[in-house]
Amino acid sequence: MSDEPKIKIEGEKFKAKDRVRADRTDELYKDIPEGSTLMKIDNLHVVYRTDEKETIAVENFTLDVKKGELISIVGPSGCGKTTILRCIAGLLQPTSGSVYLGDKLCTSPGSDRGMVFQDFALFSWRSVIQNVEFGMEVAGVPKEERHDRALRYIKAVGLEKFADSRIHELSGGMKQRVGIARALVMHPAVVLMDEPFGALDAQTRNILQDMLVKIVEHSARTILFVTHSVDEALYLSDRVVVLSKRPSSIYKIIDVPGSRPRDRTSPEFTELRKTILGYLEEQNVME
Numbered sequence: 135m136s137d138e139p140k141i142k143i144e145g146e147k148f149k150a151k152d153r154v155r156a157d158r159t160d161e162l163y164k165d166i167p168e169g170s171t172l173m174k175i176d177n178l179h180v181v182y183r184t185d186e187k188e189t190i191a192v193e194n195f196t197l198d199v200k201k202g203e204l205i206s207i208v209g210p211s212g213c214g215k216t217t218i219l220r221c222i223a224g225l226l227q228p229t230s231g232s233v234y235l236g237d238k239l240c241t242s243p244g245s246d247r248g249m250v251f252q253d254f255a256l257f258s259w260r261s262v263i264q265n266v267e268f269g270m271e272v273a274g275v276p277k278e279e280r281h282d283r284a285l286r287y288i289k290a291v292g293l294e295k296f297a298d299s300r301i302h303e304l305s306g307g308m309k310q311r312v313g314i315a316r317a318l319v320m321h322p323a324v325v326l327m328d329e330p331f332g333a334l335d336a337q338t339r340n341i342l343q344d345m346l347v348k349i350v351e352h353s354a355r356t357i358l359f360v361t362h363s364v365d366e367a368l369y370l371s372d373r374v375v376v377l378s379k380r381p382s383s384i385y386k387i388i389d390v391p392g393s394r395p396r397d398r399t400s401p402e403f404t405e406l407r408k409t410i411l412g413y414l415e416e417q418n419v420m421e
């Protein structure tokens with residue numbers, strides 16, 4: 135008999151045969167073919183209410199995310215991008231609308247949706263490897279397995295020499311690589327990234343974009359990626375979703391042709407960049 139822990143993901147009802155480990159939720163959706171719909175975001179509507187005012191942040195946001203797809207979301211500052219990701223992650227209950235992963239309605243956080251935060255959100259008192267191991271620890275993955283797996287991902291993001299370093303000893307780019315390893319090591323069905331490279335200098339940003347491209351190409355991930363940079367969106371994504379100004383709904387969706395890695399200087403790239411910047415200007419925004 136296998137000694138692998140069978141973990142029931144909290145708050146979810148799976149039949150015994152469907153039980154998967156919380157650290158490998160992508161296996162739940164293995165029967166969905168690449169390119170078919172994995173996640174359905176249907177008519178999201180979010181209103182923030184405080185004593186003084188009501189802010190409609192998101193209106194009629196509907197999107198089908200295909201398995202293996204990397205989608206970027208760009209849009210005006212304050213238009214509701216983080217709000218949309220928080221609803222998908224289950225950190226925020228939408229006023230109306232729904233998010234389905236396969237046929238599961240997502241209403242609370244789960245390890246099937248891994249999040250990479252703009253401000254890293256790492257545990258400062260833990261080392262690099264202890265941060266990457268954290269989710270697996272909670273999921274009850276045996277010590278040796280989680281150590282090996284964490285090391286593999288730390289290597290994939292180029293931090294093998296820093297596995298035992300403390301978080302405060304790392305640069306911003308290195309911290310974000312820990313954040314990415316921590317999310318990917320859990321094999322989530324969908325990875326959510328909220329401007330993960332937003333705080334980094336241009337050169338580090340390009341290096342991390344290439345790292346992400348390599349990881350995506352090797353392990354077919356489904357990723358929703360929020361960014362302010364049209365260049366970054368075009369470099370990374372299969373599709374770019376341009377949001378309207380607040381309340382955010384989808385303004386345009388652009389298919390990005392060609393396989394990765396892409397040539398940022400090619401005429402097609404330049405043309406698409408111009409088109410998307412034009413859309414953003416129509417929403418009164420510059421990059």
Ligand SMILES: Nc1ncnc2c1ncn2[C@@H]1O[C@H](COP(=O)(O)OP(=O)(O)OP(=O)(O)O)[C@@H](O)[C@H]1O
Pocket residue numbers: 182183184189191210211212213214215216217218380
């Ligand atoms: N907890 C909250 N309470 C009240 N209003 C909020 C709250 N969080 C966000 N908002 C408002 O909702 C709108 C959308 O915010 P959100 O953070 O989703 O935008 P964003 O597109 O991620 O912005 P940025 O590009 O600056 O990161 C903004 O007007 C913001 O002020």
Ligand SMILES: [Mg+2]
Pocket residue numbers: 215216217
């Ligand atoms: Mg935001």
